[in-house]
Amino acid sequence: MKASYLIGIAIFLCACKNEYQPCQTSTNDDLLNLYSDITNELVVRHFYNFYLGKDEEEIFKAWAKDKPDTTKIRRKTIHLHNKLFNDSTKYCTLLMDTTIRKCFNPWHYKMKVDNSFQNLLKKKMSKYATSSNGQAMVDSLNTLQTHYQGKDFHLCTAKMISLKDAPKTLPCAIGIIQLSKVFLNAQKTQGMLYCAFKCGGLCGKGLLLEVAKEKNAWKIKDVTLMWIW
DSSP states (O other), rough: HHHHHHHHHHHHHHHHHOOOOOOOOSOOOOOHHHHHHHHHHHOOOOOOSSSTTTTTHHHHHHTTTOOOOOOHHHHHHHHHHHHHTTOGOOOOOEEEEEOOOOOSOOHHHHHHHHHHHHHHHHHHHHTTTOTTHHHHHHHHHHSOOOOOOOOGGOOOEEEEEEEOOOOOSSSSSEEEEEEOOEEEEETTTEHHHEEEEETTEEEEEEEEEEEETTEEEEEEEEEEEEOOO
């Protein structure tokens, strides 16, 4: 019986090591929790593993092989992630920019234009907005959030500072992030926001994010690529 118990514990611990350590965000400000949760997920899942610093190059080389071992790469990435987790002395820096250009056309334009991309956006945005508040949603997505500064965010694998406060050189920079205001449904359990990420002269992308609150944590449920460099 004891042997079976110990084997079970060993299997459980091994399984845990093969999963990303989750980042728990808990403050009295649910909007800040949303931004922190979503930024944590963006850093880990959508920003090219740059948060891993020099180790990212090892992961990139593994993917570049003719027949990459995806299982091995995932295991290695998770190991590096969990090793870095909550060790702020090793964090790379994400810079938050507070300037943005408009990305979305007026709501009435989306209702009239008939092409595949605009129809896709119209379908996604119509899940959260109607003819009465559609323009308010577009305005929200086109407006940068400036209420929170980089230091306000709670991140578990990176640190964030405002671009205006950044030193001339950084030993490990992830890139520059811009986040729009969030448009939420009436229940404040689902919504959309826009994110722009810049990581060099020809490196970056714009993402329309659908987010939802599940078990007191905000998750990205769907991503629409708006542009890419």
